[in-house]
Amino acid sequence: MRRRALALVVVAACLGVVLVAADEIQVTTLVREGRVLVSFRLTNGFSEETLAAIHSGLPTSITYDVALRKGVPIWFDRTLASVTVTVSAQYDNLTRRHQLSRAIDGRVEEVRSEENEEAVRAWMTTFVRLPLFATASLEPNGEYYVRVEARTRPRTAWFFWPWDHGSTAGFARFTYIP
Amino acid sequence: MPERRSHRPLRDNPVLILAGILLLLAALAATLTFANLSARLSPDFLTEFVLYALSIADLTMLVALFFVLARNIVKLVVERRHALPFARFRAKLVTLLLGMTVIPAVLVLLVGSDVIRTSVERWFNAPMDEILSSANTIASDYYQERQQRVTDRAQRIARALAPLELTEGNVGAIQEAIRPEVSQHQVMMVEIYRVVSAAPRAEVQPLVDLASASLPAGYTRASADRLAERAVSGTAEPRVLEPLGSGGELIRATAPIRGAGGRVVGVVVASDYLTGELAARARRMTDAYEAYTQLRVLKRPLTGVYLSFFLMVTLMILVGATWMGLYLAKRITRPIQALSAAAREIGAGHLDHRVEPETADELGSLVDAFNTMAAELSASRRKLERSTIDLQRKHHEAEGRRRYIETILERIATGVVSVDASGRVTTVNAAAARLLGLDEEAVAGQPASVAFSRADLQPLGALFQGATNGGGEPPAQEIALVREGREVHLAAVATALHGEGGTPEGTVLVFDDITPLIRAQKVAAWREVARRLAHEIKNPLTPIQLSAERLRRHFATAPAATHNLVEECATTIVGEVESLKALVDEFSQFARMPAPRRVATDLSALLKESLALYNGLFPDVRIECTFAPDLPAVHVDPEQIRRVVINLVDNAIEAMERKGLVLIGTQHDPTNGVARIAVADNGPGILPAEREKLFLPYYSTKRRGSGLGLAIVRRIIAEHGGSIEVGDNVPRGTRMTIELPC
Numbered sequence: 074m075r076r077r078a079l080a081l082v083v084v085a086a087c088l089g090v091v092l093v094a095a096d097e098i099q100v101t102t103l104v105r106e107g108r109v110l111v112s113f114r115l116t117n118g119f120s121e122e123t124l125a126a127i128h129s130g131l132p133t134s135i136t137y138d139v140a141l142r143k144g145v146p147i148w149f150d151r152t153l154a155s156v157t158v159t160v161s162a163q164y165d166n167l168t169r170r171h172q173l174s175r176a177i178d179g180r181v182e183e184v185r186s187e188e189n190e191e192a193v194r195a196w197m198t199t200f201v202r203l204p205l206f207a208t209a210s211l212e213p214n215g216e217y218y219v220r221v222e223a224r225t226r227p228r229t230a231w232f233f234w235p236w237d238h239g240s241t242a243g244f245a246r247f248t249y250i251p
Numbered sequence: 252m253p254e255r256r257s258h259r260p261l262r263d264n265p266v267l268i269l270a271g272i273l274l275l276l277a278a279l280a281a282t283l284t285f286a287n288l289s290a291r292l293s294p295d296f297l298t299e300f301v302l303y304a305l306s307i308a309d310l311t312m313l314v315a316l317f318f319v320l321a322r323n324i325v326k327l328v329v330e331r332r333h334a335l336p337f338a339r340f341r342a343k344l345v346t347l348l349l350g351m352t353v354i355p356a357v358l359v360l361l362v363g364s365d366v367i368r369t370s371v372e373r374w375f376n377a378p379m380d381e382i383l384s385s386a387n388t389i390a391s392d393y394y395q396e397r398q399q400r401v402t403d404r405a406q407r408i409a410r411a412l413a414p415l416e417l418t419e420g421n422v423g424a425i426q427e428a429i430r431p432e433v434s435q436h437q438v439m440m441v442e443i444y445r446v447v448s449a450a451p452r453a454e455v456q457p458l459v460d461l462a463s464a465s466l467p468a469g470y471t472r473a474s475a476d477r478l479a480e481r482a483v484s485g486t487a488e489p490r491v492l493e494p495l496g497s498g499g500e501l502i503r504a505t506a507p508i509r510g511a512g513g514r515v516v517g518v519v520v521a522s523d524y525l526t527g528e529l530a531a532r533a534r535r536m537t538d539a540y541e542a543y544t545q546l547r548v549l550k551r552p553l554t555g556v557y558l559s560f561f562l563m564v565t566l567m568i569l570v571g572a573t574w575m576g577l578y579l580a581k582r583i584t585r586p587i588q589a590l591s592a593a594a595r596e597i598g599a600g601h602l603d604h605r606v607e608p609e610t611a612d613e614l615g616s617l618v619d620a621f622n623t624m625a626a627e628l629s630a631s632r633r634k635l636e637r638s639t640i641d642l643q644r645k646h647h648e649a650e651g652r653r654r655y656i657e658t659i660l661e662r663i664a665t666g667v668v669s670v671d672a673s674g675r676v677t678t679v680n681a682a683a684a685r686l687l688g689l690d691e692e693a694v695a696g697q698p699a700s701v702a703f704s705r706a707d708l709q710p711l712g713a714l715f716q717g718a719t720n721g722g723g724e725p726p727a728q729e730i731a732l733v734r735e736g737r738e739v740h741l742a743a744v745a746t747a748l749h750g751e752g753g754t755p756e757g758t759v760l761v762f763d764d765i766t767p768l769i770r771a772q773k774v775a776a777w778r779e780v781a782r783r784l785a786h787e788i789k790n791p792l793t794p795i796q797l798s799a800e801r802l803r804r805h806f807a808t809a810p811a812a813t814h815n816l817v818e819e820c821a822t823t824i825v826g827e828v829e830s831l832k833a834l835v836d837e838f839s840q841f842a843r844m845p846a847p848r849r850v851a852t853d854l855s856a857l858l859k860e861s862l863a864l865y866n867g868l869f870p871d872v873r874i875e876c877t878f879a880p881d882l883p884a885v886h887v888d889p890e891q892i893r894r895v896v897i898n899l900v901d902n903a904i905e906a907m908e909r910k911g912l913v914l915i916g917t918q919h920d921p922t923n924g925v926a927r928i929a930v931a932d933n934g935p936g937i938l939p940a941e942r943e944k945l946f947l948p949y950y951s952t953k954r955r956g957s958g959l960g961l962a963i964v965r966r967i968i969a970e971h972g973g974s975i976e977v978g979d980n981v982p983r984g985t986r987m988t989i990e991l992p993c
Contacts, residue, residue, distance in 0.1 A: 122548070129548045130541035166387050166544075167394055167537035168492055229551050 098243030348576030498527025
């Protein structure tokens, strides 16, 4: 028995179990015109460390992994589609302006310059009705959920766990009714 | 000596070991070089990629170290539990080596980590913060101020142009309105745009631009056009910095020109020039501030990078030192373990067990010496085994000879008595005991003088003494003893035994019963005498008888007195001659006994037939017969046996003075393979002293007879391979027993 418990502890450590804080990303979904519109907001992604990184001029980015999944009983949930939304900001201490960019799956969607810090924060953490997924592959009356996981760069930890995938996440369930 | 193995396991291959060490050193050197170069890498790259790689490498090496340690520790524990040889010594050695490796490494790691952290902390201090922050503030404020001034100038120009119509026909007035700004170096360049369309897509048309002569080339209208369009569309960012190819930067600001009713009819884009040197200096100050601030932000991961470097180097050293320590411990204990196991194998008797030397150093020499010792032990053992086998064989042979000699001594008819150097009897064989009438067990160990103290044995004692006293090997002597009333003749010879160097070891007396030989010699002598007598005497008898018969016939007609005298004398002469002839015939018969003609004969029937002759002959003699029913046929000469039986019966009747009982019986002894014929009487018997003489020729107890009867009987029985013995009958009388082989 002791050996099993020890093995479980070792396995858990090796797998790098990550504690997911609940409700750090508020996610809402809306199905409209054949698309799943995803809105999400990172509630506490702008820590003091992130702000300090931005003010230091370091390119700071927040990568959101948005996945549309379907639950599978007694097995791993099936990912139907996934999208990566990356927002980055670089502050110029000389001009006191932030250079912002937003990319979806590597394609730059928008570039802008901003002085206001609050505007920068809002621009990097709030996303409204992004048309990320199509409903063609969804089953009517099927139960689905959208999971959003956010990673911030640069990381400021002492040591990087090789299996570290994200620090915050959130999800929202919905039933597809065509 | 076993040959060194040509195929070593990988862990013992010096080439591979050296390659592993070189690889480890190369990795260490690469790590240290990369650590030295890390200062040139951006913190972001260091903290993002390098730290990640180092983390993985550190984890991998930790796992490897853990695996190596765990494996060896578990192995040591198992070996100790199973009490394998040298397990404790090896555990101590490994513990010592690991302790000498791990403890200093951990201490260095802890101290070094603390030093790194402290050093990194020292990078960031208040004065440096203040200096760089102030410098950045100065540069940034200057930029802000210049940008604000350009913005103000643009707005002032926009207000000045508001009343004017922004048409191409009014370009002169517009230029005049903006000229003072440029000529007075308020701004370096002014560009006026007329709004063609506002929403949804803003479109502007350049109308007037006026630039100072001192404005360096390299700027483009496109950036002003975009800026004007954005200003018209209401997008933020009213000013922009445009770097020039010749160095320096152009600060551009926009201001909308509002016409009547507040509608935007045009856009003023004012530009001011920052010299390259100024811009560069400001940028450097900001860059320095940003670099410092970024380091502060990435302080922890940077510290982690250096700690990871340090940890990786330490782990490399630890892995290498641990492995080397374990390897050395194994190299030290393995040959000793092998020697210990080999010693046990040798002790268990497996002398062919050898240990393979793995090294050429002192341990290898020890192993070689052990193998040599084992080889010599093996050779000695084989020699010992051969000697043992040889000894066993010789012992077996000696035992065989002893048994052979004992068997011979027990079986032979020759008496053997041995006496040791102290004069005590050591050996008395069965024949000697029988012939001398001694008890073998009682005599063994007694002094010869006591064993042979009996009067009849004293001649033998004298023989021993004579041999013991020396004087060479005496000749065989004939000694006569009287045993149970019979005379026994022995041919004895005593020989002194001498060991190596001539030391006396005792005496051996050997004697044979030559009584039958003597008897046979006597019989042969008598036979020869009888033959000669018969031949010499028989010849003149016939002439004598014929002469007497002639005289009788001659004097048949003589006067009666002469006739009677001659008749009496002739009769006497003829009668005596007849008697002499009969005597001579008996002698001749004794001398020339014919060989028996044997046929299978029913003894009982033969005896009945022979005894039938006595029917009615002696009325006072009763003859009783007891014949064995299972008596088989015996190969005998019936005539000779008949003569024997008749002779014995005649003697018995004569001995009983023709009155008494004669018993005749037969018996079968299948064990000895003989048929017995017994003739017994109840006469006076025969004295023991007389018994042996009975069978001698010309010996008789009767008043008449030739004395050859029993001699002839004995000769006949002897010719048949049998024997005849005389003994006492019970309760009285004599019993003659004949044994014939069947």
